[in-house]
Amino acid sequence: xxxxxxxxxxxxxxxxxxxxxxxxxxxxxxxxxxxxxxxxxxxxxxxxxxxxxxxxxxxxxxxxxxxxxxxxxxxxxxxxxxxxxxxxxxxxxxxxxxxxxxxxxxxxxxxxxxxxxxxxxxxxxxxxxxxxxxxxxxxxxxxxxxxxxxxxxxxxxxxxxxxxxxxxxxxxxxxxxxxxxxxxxxxxxxxxxxxxx
Numbered sequence: 360x361x362x363x364x365x366x367x368x369x370x371x372x373x374x375x376x377x378x379x380x381x382x383x384x385x386x387x388x389x390x391x392x393x394x395x396x397x398x399x400x401x402x403x404x405x406x407x408x409x410x411x412x413x414x415x416x417x418x419x420x421x422x423x424x425x426x427x428x429x430x431x432x433x434x435x436x437x438x439x440x441x442x443x444x445x446x447x448x449x450x451x452x453x454x455x456x457x458x459x460x461x462x463x464x465x466x467x468x469x470x471x472x473x474x475x476x477x478x479x480x481x482x483x484x485x486x487x488x489x490x491x492x493x494x495x496x497x498x499x500x501x502x503x504x505x506x507x508x509x510x511x512x513x514x515x516x517x518x519x520x521x522x523x524x525x526x527x528x529x530x531x532x533x534x535x536x537x538x539x540x541x542x543x544x545x546x547x548x549x550x551x552x553x554x555x556x
Contacts, residue, residue, distance in 0.1 A: 360516035362451040365472050366430035369409075372511050373433035377410035381441070386467055386550075389542055390414055393465070393496035393552045394421050396537055401462035404428065404488065406452050406497075407469020410437035414465060415445060423463055428452055452484065453477050460490045466497035467550075475505045475518035479528060486532030489555045495534065499525055501547040522549060529553045 369376070390413075400422030405414060408427030415438070418425050425445040429435050438447040448455070452466075453473065464485055473481055482497075489495055500519030507516050522539070529536060534553040541549055 360472065360474065362430040362453065362473070365516070366432065366449075368513050368515065369429075369431035370433040371513070373410060373431055373437055375511075376434070377412070377437050377441075380409065381412040383413060387413055387417070389540075389550050390417060390465065390467065390496065392538060393494055394418070394463070396552060396554065397421070397463055397494045398492055399462060401490070402426065402459065403463040403465070404461040406464065406466035406485070407472075408438055408447065409434045411441040411445075411447070414467065415442050418463065419445070426459070426461070428455060429469075453481055457488070459488070460493075461488055462490050462493045464489055464493065464495045464497075468498050470497060471499055471517050471519060472515070473518060474516075475520070478518060478520045479524070482525060482528045483532055486529065486534055486555070489534070491555050493555050494537075494552065495529075495554070496550060496552045498548060498550045501541055501549045519547075525549075525551065 403418045403423040403425045405427040408429050415425050427447040432449050435447045435449045502519050503521040505518035507514050534555050536553050538552040
């Protein structure tokens, strides 16, 4: 699914998403584990930041300044209103260009919406945007291929290159895996935490 199409789908449910996730505990323990691995604060990048909320607050309380990126204009509007002290951009991680490097990068339940052909280049890009000693946490599916599901009276697309391919990309880009877990087993949801050596 093209990111612009995905963005319009999330525009339609942005307020619902915000209301259900702003104070949600979903992913907080996993995310806090990643933050605990961080040796320093600094600049953080949240890919698929949605309306902000729990992850931005944790990063902020840990001393990070946050740049959020999302393909949904409405999500970015809400995130900017919720966290005016941070920077939020309506953009696609696949085509976004920046000279910045980040000390912490999160892509929680976001890049699995990318077209299958974009998985390897985008994971590699996240690795390249990470400062030495920085922390990357992201989620993906424990499967290889692509599929669609109906959710909120709409069709949402998902893709994954699986665990082994993701780990190989991290290694090829000079990262070391600190933690990897199927955290919602038997659902095929995986999160990994890695650091750039």
